[in-house]
Amino acid sequence: MGLKLHHLDLGGAGRPPMIVLHGLLGSSRNWLSTGRDLARHFHVFALDARNHGKSPHAPEMNYDVLAQDVAGWMQDQGLARAAIVGHSMGGKTAMLLACRRPELVERLVVVDIAPKDYSWAAHRGEFAAMHELDLTSLTSRSEAELRFEARVPNLGVRKFLSTNLTQSDDRKWSWLINLPVLTEALPVLERNALGAADRFAGPTLFVLGGRSRYAESGDHALMRRHFPAAQIETIAESGHNPHMDAREEFVRVVTLGS
Secondary structure, eight states: OOOOOOEEEOSOTTSOEEEEEOOTTOOGGGGHHHHHHHTTTSEEEEEOOTTSTTSOOOSOOSHHHHHHHHHHHHHHHTOSOEEEEEETHHHHHHHHHHHHOGGGEEEEEEESOOSSOOOOHHHHHHHHHHHHOOGGGOOOHHHHHHHHTTTOOOHHHHHHHHTTEEEOTTSOEEESSOHHHHHHHHHHHHSOOOOTTOOOOSOEEEEEETTOSSSOGGGHHHHHHHOTTEEEEEETTOOSOHHHHTHHHHHHHHHTTO
């Protein structure tokens, strides 16, 4: 029934459960601040996807197994239903879970991603930079950020990549992520997770970044084709990470009416 995923309990015990799913190369820690804000309304659990964070590594990496992992985690926790929030890769996982296991999903929130195929050119440079990093000579995360610069011009992205580095007690650096498996799986993760017949009729909210190119107005019809009850909210001042770029507005939009 899937891998045993690591999670963070971000508070709100006794309130309706909400499960948060991070994006590619992220982890549950990306949701610490926003998750605690959401915990004023929900009991918030942030999960690490397989091959990310503190969750186990495995050779299989596709949306079917990612969704199965979440369903298995819910079963282990004794959660019959929950609100599911997914960002980017986590959003694709959440959409598939809602369509294939609707009985588990009280409400779906998809963050800055659409049910379509992508070609993430920037990720090629990011993965190349991580593969080129010589861990044996590395002394700090800040040094890694400098070494990423030739491939990854954006400082924020370089800092984000460096969060996947960990240092052992003997001061040796390694990757928290399963870099070889994620590299091989990138074309699979770019593809649309949904089939033509996939539908989820339950409450659905798409939260999009106004400065992001991941989901645009031309995708709205596609969203409503698979999610006929979908509401679509755009946070104008946000990029691809509205839960970070515009945290207060994101929390307001997600919790409206809760």
